[in-house]
Amino acid sequence: MSDMLKKKLSPVQQEYQDFAKQREPQRPVLRNVIWAFFVGGTICLFGQLIQDFFLWNFDFTEKTAGNPAVAILILLSVLATAFGVYDHLAQHAGAGTAVPVTGFANSIASAALEHRSEGFVLGVGGNMFKLAGSVIVFGVVAAFVVALIKILLGGT
Amino acid sequence: MLTGHQTWIFPNRPVIRSSAAVGGPYEAKGPLADDFSLLHGDLWVGQDSYEKAERKMMEEACELAIREAGMEKADIQFFLAGDLLNQITPSCFAARTVGVPFLGLYGACSTAMESLALAAQLVDSGAAQRVLCGTASHNAAIEKQFRYPTEYGSQKPPTAQWTVTGAGVAVLTHDGEGPRVTSATIGRIVDMGLSDPFNMGAAMAPAAVDTITAHMRDRAISLHDYDLIATGDLGRVGHPIAVDLLKKHNIDMPYERFTDCGILIYHPDQPQVLAGGSGCGCSATVTYGHILRRMRQGELRKVLIIATGALLSPLSFQQKESIPCIAHAVSIEFA
Numbered sequence: 001m002s003d004m005l006k007k008k009l010s011p012v013q014q015e016y017q018d019f020a021k022q023r024e025p026q027r028p029v030l031r032n033v034i035w036a037f038f039v040g041g042t043i044c045l046f047g048q049l050i051q052d053f054f055l056w057n058f059d060f061t062e063k064t065a066g067n068p069a070v071a072i073l074i075l076l077s078v079l080a081t082a083f084g085v086y087d088h089l090a091q092h093a094g095a096g097t098a099v100p101v102t103g104f105a106n107s108i109a110s111a112a113l114e115h116r117s118e119g120f121v122l123g124v125g126g127n128m129f130k131l132a133g134s135v136i137v138f139g140v141v142a143a144f145v146v147a148l149i150k151i152l153l154g155g156t
Numbered sequence: 157m158l159t160g161h162q163t164w165i166f167p168n169r170p171v172i173r174s175s176a177a178v179g180g181p182y183e184a185k186g187p188l189a190d191d192f193s194l195l196h197g198d199l200w201v202g203q204d205s206y207e208k209a210e211r212k213m214m215e216e217a218c219e220l221a222i223r224e225a226g227m228e229k230a231d232i233q234f235f236l237a238g239d240l241l242n243q244i245t246p247s248c249f250a251a252r253t254v255g256v257p258f259l260g261l262y263g264a265c266s267t268a269m270e271s272l273a274l275a276a277q278l279v280d281s282g283a284a285q286r287v288l289c290g291t292a293s294h295n296a297a298i299e300k301q302f303r304y305p306t307e308y309g310s311q312k313p314p315t316a317q318w319t320v321t322g323a324g325v326a327v328l329t330h331d332g333e334g335p336r337v338t339s340a341t342i343g344r345i346v347d348m349g350l351s352d353p354f355n356m357g358a359a360m361a362p363a364a365v366d367t368i369t370a371h372m373r374d375r376a377i378s379l380h381d382y383d384l385i386a387t388g389d390l391g392r393v394g395h396p397i398a399v400d401l402l403k404k405h406n407i408d409m410p411y412e413r414f415t416d417c418g419i420l421i422y423h424p425d426q427p428q429v430l431a432g433g434s435g436c437g438c439s440a441t442v443t444y445g446h447i448l449r450r451m452r453q454g455e456l457r458k459v460l461i462i463a464t465g466a467l468l469s470p471l472s473f474q475q476k477e478s479i480p481c482i483a484h485a486v487s488i489e490f491a
Contacts, residue, residue, distance in 0.1 A: 008349075009349045010349075012348075013347075013348050013349040014349075016348045016349075016362060017348065017349060017350065019397075019400070019401070019404075020348075020350070020358040020361070020397050023358075023393070023396055023397050023400060024315055024355065024358060024393055024397075025314040025315060025393065025431075026314075027313050027314065028314070032311070081307045081309075082307075084307060086307060086309045087306070087307050087308060087309045087310075088427075088428075089309065090308075090309025090310065090311060091309075091311055091312065091428070092311075093309075093311075094311035095311075097309050098309060098310075098311075103309060106307070106308065106309050107308060107309075109307070110304070110305035110306070110307035110308040110309075111305045111308070113305065113307055114300055114305035114306060114307070114308075115305075117204065117205035117206075117207070130305075131304065131305075131308065
């Protein structure tokens, strides 16, 4: 897409874009990757500890202990969003806070908070999946395609 | 009076009788905090939505400026204002409160100088004697409209800028004492094909350079006459690009006196502001607060403000359009 756009640029535009590009600070990729790795890893480790806690202390199996663990992570993420902490952490952590389930919870909670001023139905209800909606849509589509392949290959 | 292609000279030299700048919590932590007439510690400004908060700041700035000029609302003949929100509602609602004939403007972040230039033209031509002009922006309201929810955890690149929460308003009159508006250069749209809304400084820099050179050409003056030349909100990324562009085109100007409102308003180490301030409120509060204060104290005699605007919408950038940019320059003198 960006190549297609580039082709339509006039020589003056192209020259300026190259000129500006040399003067723009680049994203600190290495630092971002390290932050994402450790923050994302810490969130997952914490999730694992919660899961083990349920496994050892209550009547859960390895499969079912995941559910309350995810619920607790979501609750903590929504609280962090509401107290205005999550976005500050995310500026450093990037994908580290976006990829785990906490990022999904943050996208829904932040949109719900943001549109509270337009009322519960049209505001919160109508907008809370503004960001998360596409994740759900393409998640379901991807799951459908994978399931289709599995059936065609004769799996059960 | 038209001079050259796109510059107005104001022979009657309209006076900026008074001005007011209202700011939010981040601006209060910045280096120009003392130059604001009113600062809010709370982003909500005591209102129940960010949009209402922006309107409230606009109303406060209008009231402070009118009061400082020793006038009543009824003394104002026209009100010229605009902002960044859809249908410029904060300006319209503030105009409802002020209750005088109103012209709504939209020039994105360049609205600060667009409104000042038009107000000066009205006063200079005798179409009015007392005109109120100004703009406002609110960080969270703009983020909500143009980007993501404020609390959403997205990582911004180092080229992104921080929308100023603030309002700047001035009262222009045909007589009295104060800094005088001497000329204005109306910019044309410059589009270099950039489309990244997180890198507006680089997109707007050519528009600023275009208007600066037009101003110089039309008025046939040297930029060395100015004590300060400030762009609106190019920030720490766009401003050095503008400097290099001017140097590339061999423009003779005092680079040590060439600055940017988006750089001035925040400390470099303030968290989150990244490449500096932006938004309508950026050039408005810095000009009407900081720069005019320095002029009144005699530190600056002649200044040129070039407010830059990126004329994109959330829809246009999702549809992969590039960002058309504009810049309007206004020269202010205080003898």
